[in-house]
Amino acid sequence: MGEFRRHSVDVPITRTLVALRRVRSLRDPCTNSMSKFASLLENVKWETGSNNGISLQFVNHAEHDDHPCKADDGDCKADDARVGLVPFGSYSIMEELENGCDLHKLSNRVLNVEGDACSRSKSPSSERSCGDLSVKGRDLACNVPSITHAENGASRGGYRTHYSTNLASLVGEYGSHVGSPMTSTNLSYGDEDVDFVNECNRGCGITYCWSRTPRYRGSNHSSDVEEYPLLSGNGESNVVTPSHETMSRSLSQKYRPRSFDELVGQEVVVKCLLSTILRGRITSVYLFNGPRGTGKTSTSKIFAAALNCLSQAAHSRPCGLCSECKSYFSGSIRDVKEMDSVKLNRPSYLRSLIKSASLRPVSSRFKVFIIDECQLLSQETWGTLLNSLDSFSQHSVFILVTSELEKLPRNVLSRSQKYHFSKVCDAEISNKLAKICMEEGIDFDQGAVDFIASKSDGSLRDAEIMLDQLSLLGKRVTTSLAYKLIGVVSDDELLDLLDLALSSDTSNTVIRARELMKSKIDPMQLISQLANVIMDIIAGKSQESSSATRLRFLTRHTSEEELNKLSNALKILSDAEKHLRASKNQTTWLTVALLQLSNSESSSLATNENEMSLKNVDLSSTSSDCPGDVVKSKTEEYLEKNCKETVETVWKTVTDLCCSDSLKSFLWKRGRLVSLTVDKGVAIAELEFYTPQHVTRAEKSWKLIADSFQSVLGCNVEIRMNLVISACSPPKSAKAAASLFFGIFSCSRRMLHKSSYLTTRTGSECAYEKQAVTNSLRSCQGNVLRARSVRSSANASSRMSSASDEGDANSVMCTPHMPPGDKGPEDDADVLCWRRTPLGKDRGETQNNKSSRIIGRVLPCTAAS
Ligand SMILES: Nc1ncnc2c1ncn2[C@@H]1O[C@H](COP(=O)(O)OP(=O)(O)OP(=O)(O)O)[C@@H](O)[C@H]1O
Numbered sequence: 102m103g104e105f106r107r108h109s110v111d112v113p114i115t116r117t118l119v120a121l122r123r124v125r126s127l128r129d130p131c132t133n134s135m136s137k138f139a140s141l142l143e144n145v146k147w148e149t150g151s152n153n154g155i156s157l158q159f160v161n162h163a164e165h166d167d168h169p170c171k172a173d174d175g176d177c178k179a180d181d182a183r184v185g186l187v188p189f190g191s192y193s194i195m196e197e198l199e200n201g202c203d204l205h206k207l208s209n210r211v212l213n214v215e216g217d218a219c220s221r222s223k224s225p226s227s228e229r230s231c232g233d234l235s236v237k238g239r240d241l242a243c244n245v246p247s248i249t250h251a252e253n254g255a256s257r258g259g260y261r262t263h264y265s266t267n268l269a270s271l272v273g274e275y276g277s278h279v280g281s282p283m284t285s286t287n288l289s290y291g292d293e294d295v296d297f298v299n300e301c302n303r304g305c306g307i308t309y310c311w312s313r314t315p316r317y318r319g320s321n322h323s324s325d326v327e328e329y330p331l332l333s334g335n336g337e338s339n340v341v342t343p344s345h346e347t348m349s350r351s352l353s354q355k356y357r358p359r360s361f362d363e364l365v366g367q368e369v370v371v372k373c374l375l376s377t378i379l380r381g382r383i384t385s386v387y388l389f390n391g392p393r394g395t396g397k398t399s400t401s402k403i404f405a406a407a408l409n410c411l412s413q414a415a416h417s418r419p420c421g422l423c424s425e426c427k428s429y430f431s432g433s434i435r436d437v438k439e440m441d442s443v444k445l446n447r448p449s450y451l452r453s454l455i456k457s458a459s460l461r462p463v464s465s466r467f468k469v470f471i472i473d474e475c476q477l478l479s480q481e482t483w484g485t486l487l488n489s490l491d492s493f494s495q496h497s498v499f500i501l502v503t504s505e506l507e508k509l510p511r512n513v514l515s516r517s518q519k520y521h522f523s524k525v526c527d528a529e530i531s532n533k534l535a536k537i538c539m540e541e542g543i544d545f546d547q548g549a550v551d552f553i554a555s556k557s558d559g560s561l562r563d564a565e566i567m568l569d570q571l572s573l574l575g576k577r578v579t580t581s582l583a584y585k586l587i588g589v590v591s592d593d594e595l596l597d598l599l600d601l602a603l604s605s606d607t608s609n610t611v612i613r614a615r616e617l618m619k620s621k622i623d624p625m626q627l628i629s630q631l632a633n634v635i636m637d638i639i640a641g642k643s644q645e646s647s648s649a650t651r652l653r654f655l656t657r658h659t660s661e662e663e664l665n666k667l668s669n670a671l672k673i674l675s676d677a678e679k680h681l682r683a684s685k686n687q688t689t690w691l692t693v694a695l696l697q698l699s700n701s702e703s704s705s706l707a708t709n710e711n712e713m714s715l716k717n718v719d720l721s722s723t724s725s726d727c728p729g730d731v732v733k734s735k736t737e738e739y740l741e742k743n744c745k746e747t748v749e750t751v752w753k754t755v756t757d758l759c760c761s762d763s764l765k766s767f768l769w770k771r772g773r774l775v776s777l778t779v780d781k782g783v784a785i786a787e788l789e790f791y792t793p794q795h796v797t798r799a800e801k802s803w804k805l806i807a808d809s810f811q812s813v814l815g816c817n818v819e820i821r822m823n824l825v826i827s828a829c830s831p832p833k834s835a836k837a838a839a840s841l842f843f844g845i846f847s848c849s850r851r852m853l854h855k856s857s858y859l860t861t862r863t864g865s866e867c868a869y870e871k872q873a874v875t876n877s878l879r880s881c882q883g884n885v886l887r888a889r890s891v892r893s894s895a896n897a898s899s900r901m902s903s904a905s906d907e908g909d910a911n912s913v914m915c916t917p918h919m920p921p922g923d924k925g926p927e928d929d930a931d932v933l934c935w936r937r938t939p940l941g942k943d944r945g946e947t948q949n950n951k952s953s954r955i956i957g958r959v960l961p962c963t964a965a966s
C-alpha cells in the first residue's frame with residue numbers, strides 16, 4: 102500500500118521535528134496517553150479528513166489563473182489564522198452543501214489541501230454564496246492550476262487522501278508548495294470555529310452533517326473507478342504516488358493502514374470483522390479497546406469504509422475502488438462521522454448526533470459514527486446515548502474506541518460487541534519497521550529495529566515514531582543511535598563496565614556502574630543489556646561491524662578461563678535479574694552482582710523471597726567444623742561459600758573506597774564485614790573488630806565507613822560494630838578484658854535487638870571462645886544524619902543514639918550521662934540507640950545461660966586473623 106502515500110505535504114524537517122516533539126511532549130509519560138490537545142494534533146494527521154480538524158478549502162480553478170495571491174503575500178499571512186485546518190464540528194464542504202451552496206460551483210473547485218502561506222491569498226472575485234463560510238473557503242484559495250473536468254470529478258472530495266486519483270499527482274506536484282498541517286492546526290483550532298459553524302448550520306453541530314442534504318454526484322462513476330483507482334491492488338493501481346522526498350510526514354501517519362490487509366498483528370479482530378461484513382450481521386455498537394498505538398482507530402476507519410464498500414468481494418472490502426470507498430477515503434462521504442468525545446459532551450452536539458443517528462443514511466448503506474477516546478464521554482452523555490439507542494436508525498452503527506475500558510459504564514460494555522486489540526509482538530513490529538525503512542530508503546541495522554521494537558511495548562505507533570526520530574538523526578539507523586535516543590547504554594560503555602567487573606577492579610566497577618545508573622539507565626535495563634552483550638560474545642557474534650571496543654574486549658577474553666568467567670557472569674546476572682525484580686534496592690544488588698563477576702567459579706546471590714540478604718554469619722552458624730552443628734547440605738555449603746565471597750568482595754570495595762589510606766588499611770587489617778542484610782531499603786552492615794581500641798577507632802570513623810558503604814550499595818546504611826573476643830587473641834590486660842564485657846541491647850524502630858550477643862562456642866577445632874558485643878549502632882540515612890553519643894562514666898554504662906532528622910550531617914554531640922537500666926527511647930520512632938552495661942552482671946547472666954542462651958546472630962567459627 103505504499104502507493105497511498107500522503108500526497109499533500111512537503112513539510113521541512115524542522116517542522117517535522119517540531120511536530121514530533123509536540124506529539125511526544127503532549128503524551129503523558131505515565132499513561133502513554135495523549136492529552137486532549139495532543140489528540141487534536143494527532144487527529145489532524147488523519148487523512149480522511151472527517152474528524153481530523155481539517156476543513157476543505159476550495160479554489161475556483163477557473164479563477165485561479167488570475168488569482169492575485171501570488172502578489173499578495175501579506176494577505177495570505179493575515180489569513181493564516183483561518184487556513185486549512187478547522188477542528189471537528191467546524192465548517193466543511195458538507196455543511197456548505199447543506200447550507201445550499203451551489204453544487205456546481207463546488208464541483209468546480211479544487212481542494213486547497215493546506216494553504217501555502219506563500220501562495221495563499223484572497224480571491225476578490227470569489228462568490229459568497231454561502232456567506233461567510235464561502236468567503237472563508239475562497240479567501241484561502243490556493244494557487245492551483247486548472248484541471249480537467251474529469252479530474253474535478255475525481256477530486257470532488259479531494260480532501261487529503263491516500264486513495265488519491267489523478268489529484269494525487271496534482272497535489273503531489275503542488276504538495277511541495279503547501280504548508281505543514283501542524284502549522285495550520287495551531288492557527289485554526291478554537292471554539293470560535295464551532296460556534297461559527299453552529300450559527301451557520303442552524304442546530305446541526307456535527308461535522309459533515311448530511312441530513313437534508315442532497316447527495317452530490319460528481320462526474321466520476323465507474324469510469325473513474327477504473328481510471329483512477331483509489332486503492333492499489335498489487336501493482337494494478339495507477340495511483341500516482343509522490344516520492345518520499347516530497348512527503349516529510351510522520352511515518353506513523355504515512356503508514357496508517359488503509360485496509361485490513363495492512364493491519365499488523367490483529368488477526369483475530371480482522372477475521373471477526375471481515376466475517377461480520379461477509380455475513381451481513383452488523384450490530385449497532387462496536388467497542389474497540391486495547392493498548393495505545395495498536396491500530397484501533399485505524400481499524401475503526403477501515404471497518405467503516407468496509408461497511409459501505411460496494412465491492413462484490415466481501416473479503417476485499419474496503420476495495421478502495423468503488424464510489425463509496427472513493428468518497429470515504431477522499432473524506433467526502435457524509436455517512437461516516439468521527440466524533441470528538443469531548444465535544445459530544447456538549448448537549449447541542451449530542452442532540453445533533455442523536456438526531457442524525459435517527460435518520461437514514463444519506464447515500465451509503467450505513468451511517469457510521471466513530472467515537473474515539475470514548476472514555477471521555479460523561480455519564481450524562483452515556484445515559485442519553487444509551488437511552489436513545491432504540492430510536493436510532495437500524496442503519497446506524499457506532500464504533501466506540503478506547504484504551505481505557507475500565508472507565509466505561511457497565512451497561513455500555515454489555516450492549517456492545519467488544520474487540521480487544523492486543524499489543525503487537527516485537528517480531529511483527531520489527532518486520533514492519535524494516536519494511537518502512539526499505540520503502541523510505543532508510544539505511545538501518547536489524548539490531549536497531551529489533552531494539553526499537555522491544556522498547557515500544559507492543560505499540561506499533563510508538564515504534565514508528567521512534568524510527569521516525571532516528572531517521573532524522575543520521576543517515577543510518579544504528580543500534581547505538583537507538584540506544585542514545587531511547588536512553589540505554591551503548592555497547593562500548595557496556596563492554597567497558599564488563600571489562601572492569603571481570604578484572605576485579607572493584608572500586609572502578611562500582612564507580613562506573615553508579616555513573617551509568619545515575620545518568621542513563623535503570624538497573625534492570627543495564628542488567629539485561631549486560632546479559633545480552635555477554636550472550637553475544639559467548640555465541641561468537643563478532644562481526645565486521647563490531648566496534649573497536651568490542652574487538653578489544655574479544656581479544657582480551659578469548660581464553661577458556663575467560664569464557665568460563667563470562668558464562669558464570671551470565672548466570673550471576675540472570676540470578677540477579679530475578680532478585681532485582683523483587684527488590685527495591687536494585688542499584689545495590691546490581692552493584693553486588695557486578696562485584697561477583699570476576700569470580701571464575703559459579704556463584705550467585707543468596708536470597709529469600711522477601712528480602713535479599715548476604716549473611717555468611719548466619720550460614721556459618723551451621724558450620725560443620727563446630728561439633729554439634731547440623732551437617733550442612735550441599736546447597737548450604739554452596740550458598741555459604743558464595744555469600745562469604747560476596748561479603749568479602751563488598752568489604753574489599755568498601756575499604757577501597759575509603760578516602761583515607763590509613764583508615765583503608767586499618768579497616769582491611771583489623772576489621773571485617775560479617776553480614777550484610779538489606780531490609781526495607783536499609784542495608785545493615787555488621788562489622789567485627791577484635792579489640793576495644795579498634796572498635797573505638799572504627800566508631801570515630803563510622804561516618805566515613807557509612808559513606809563508603811552507601812556509595813557501594815546505593816542505599817541507606819546502618820552500621821553495627823561488634824567486638825569479638827576470642828581465646829586465640831586474648832586481651833592484653835585485665836583492664837582491657839574488663840572493659841570487654843558488656844551486655845548489649847540495641848533498639849531501633851526498624852529492628853529491635855534485645856540480645857546479649859554473648860556467645861560462647863566450643864569445638865574440637867574451634868578451641869576459642871568468642872564473645873561478641875555489639876557496642877555501637879550507627880544509622881546513616883543518606884547524607885542527612887544527626888548522631889548523638891552518650892557515654893556514662895561512673896557505671897561504665899554509655900549510650901549512643903543516632904537519630905536521623907533534617908539536621909546537619911556532622912552534628913555529633915555527646916551527652917554526659919545515661920542512667921543504668923534506661924532502655925533508651927525505644928518508642929521514639931526516629932532514634933536508634935544502643936547501650937553498654939557493666940561487665941559483671943551481664944557476664945554472669947550470660948555465663949549462666951551460656952549453653953542455652955544464644956540470642957540473635959551467631960558468629961562465625963573462623964576467627965579473623
Ligand atoms: N495494528 C497496526 N497495524 C498497522 N499499523 C499500526 C497498527 N497499530 C498502530 N499502527 C500504526 O500506528 C498509528 C496509530 O494507530 P492507531 O491510531 O490506529 O492506534 P490506536 O490503537 O487507535 O491508538 P490510540 O489508542 O492511541 O488512539 C497508525 O497510523 C499506524 O501507522
Ligand SMILES: [Zn+2]
Pocket residue numbers: 409410411412418419420421422423424425426427
Ligand atoms: Zn469499495
